[in-house]
Amino acid sequence: MTKNVSALILVLVIFFAISFITNILGPLFPSLVNDFDLSLAVAGFLPFSFFAAYGVMSIPSGMLVDKYGEKPVMLSAFIMSAFGSFLFALTPSFFMAMASLFFIGTGMAMLQVAINPLLRVAGGKEHFAFYSVMAQLLFGGAAALSPMVYSVVVQGMASEDVSGIFAFFQANVPAKMTWLSMYWIFAIISLMMLVFIYLIKLPKVTLQADEQVGAWQIYQGLFKNKTLILFFIGIAAYVGTEQGVANVISLFLSQYHGLDPVTVGANTVSNFWLMLTLGCFLGLALVKILDSRLVLKLFSMGAMLALTAALFGTSDVAVLAFPLVGFFLSVMWSVIFSLALNSVRVHHGSFAGILCTGIVGGGLASPLIGFIADLSGDLRIGMIVVYLTLGYIFSIGFWAKPLIANKTLPIFNRKENC
Structure with missing residues (x-):
């Protein structure tokens, strides 16, 4: 029987959120190249900015988790993600995109390190393999969903009768950069996750030697x-x-x-x-x-x-x-x-x-x-x-x-x- 249902759900939702945010670069790549007038080599530094954060933060994140625990690190991670998303959404430029992606990547690296041990404890060690597979399925599902949401949002903003969330995007996103609406979505997701994590009591994680x-x-x-x-x-x-x-x-x-x-x-x-x-x-x-x-x-x-x-x-x-x-x-x-x-x-x-x-x-x-x-x-x-x-x-x-x-x-x- 699952030891901590709320913590388990939180971890699985975080896996989903990480993938949804991480795997959007592919569909956005043609728009980034065209709208910022980039060569392919220069455009390649956008994903580099994101993944460089993993290289910088993976080991330090483990040390932070050891010292402060999972919850403070996860909260800090989504603060970084929200900041990076708002940064790019409000001031779109190539260099701001690189800075934004580094902040978001830093947050995602911190989350990856924090949630795997938590999954083992929340779901129970004997069920760890099962929940790991479930987490990977959610990760893949979010990666598949993210480009579909992008397509729906861009087409929705292009329609004649715009209302609701599409009207908000149209009012806050440059007309020729409708793809930028995805970063508003990332910012909203990050803020929602901050509230979710803050409200949930997490189990104590004790790592084996x-x-x-x-x-x-x-x-x-x-x-x-x-x-x-x-x-x-x-x-x-x-x-x-x-x-x-x-x-x-x-x-x-x-x-x-x-x-x-x-x-x-x-x-x-x-x-x-x-x-x-x-x-x-x-x-x-x-x-x-x-x-x-x-x-x-x-x-x-x-x-x-x-x-x-x-x-x-x-x-x-x-x-x-x-x-x-x-x-x-x-x-x-x-x-x-x-x-x-x-x-x-x-x-x-x-x-x-x-x-x-x-x-x-x-x-x-x-x-x-x-x-x-x-x-x-x-x-x-x-x-x-x-x-x-x-x-x-x-x-x-x-x-x-x-x-x-x-x-x-x-x-x-x-x-x-x-």
Whole structure:
């Protein structure tokens, strides 16, 4: 039986809110490029600003949680998110966008660190795996919903009979920047979450020894660990792949196939996140019958094939193939993370904190893609960055040597117990 229903609901709602806010950049990318007259390389620094915050704040956030507890950190996180959202909504410019995204990213990084231990305690340790899957499903559902809300809001503001929330947006958003209304929505969500968190009493979280963040001296030792460095790059490669594809979809469909980024583009990005979520179910089944390293190799190859079809196929093929890339990416985060943690004997909490800073890879891919695309004049050539990151992920299936392999069903276990 669930130990603390209100706290559990809060954590699940936070997972939803994080994803809703985080994954909107892809659909907005064409509008940001056009309205601020940006090159693709410069535009790539927008997601970099957001994900750089993860690199800066993941480890310090763990230390803040240790010192002050989950609730103050979560409240601070949504204050940062609200401030960043209002900042951009009220003073839209490229540099303000970068500052805004850094503040929002900082808030999201703080939340990611605070809510995972809380989920384990609120739902009960014995149910942690179940609620973790539920949280990931909500995360994916919000990522799919966010582009759909964007499409509805922009089209609603363009209609002749505007009322209600659309009238508010029309009065407070520049006529040629209707997409900016999403940042008003983010600000409202952040304020609502502040009230929600303030009113709920949270259970005390007691971390086990190997879950604790650890002192700075522990990190210094871990930074010398070759295995950690390799898996850190793996996490960066995965997030770079995920964001590199998601941020390009709408822009690519607009540039190469003339498809409307507000409708077809946003819908395709939504389907990308939906398929990434649904793919988790197949992934859960496969890791019960196959070695997770083999699953990683198979899905990496599938992602490369789907990406190739998306980039070089017809418009109809591209609209179907981009979400298929998301499907093949679905298992990568969990497999890479579990292989990493199962490759060390101690300091799993600190190890996980360093791995999470690898999320900064989500920001590095986009400027690289944009720089190569600007240099070559072809966005397809810029996407070679994603092939390289997928290639690295594929290689993990060969060199990973976990101390504990994933347990498969007995009928599929080999005699040598690999």
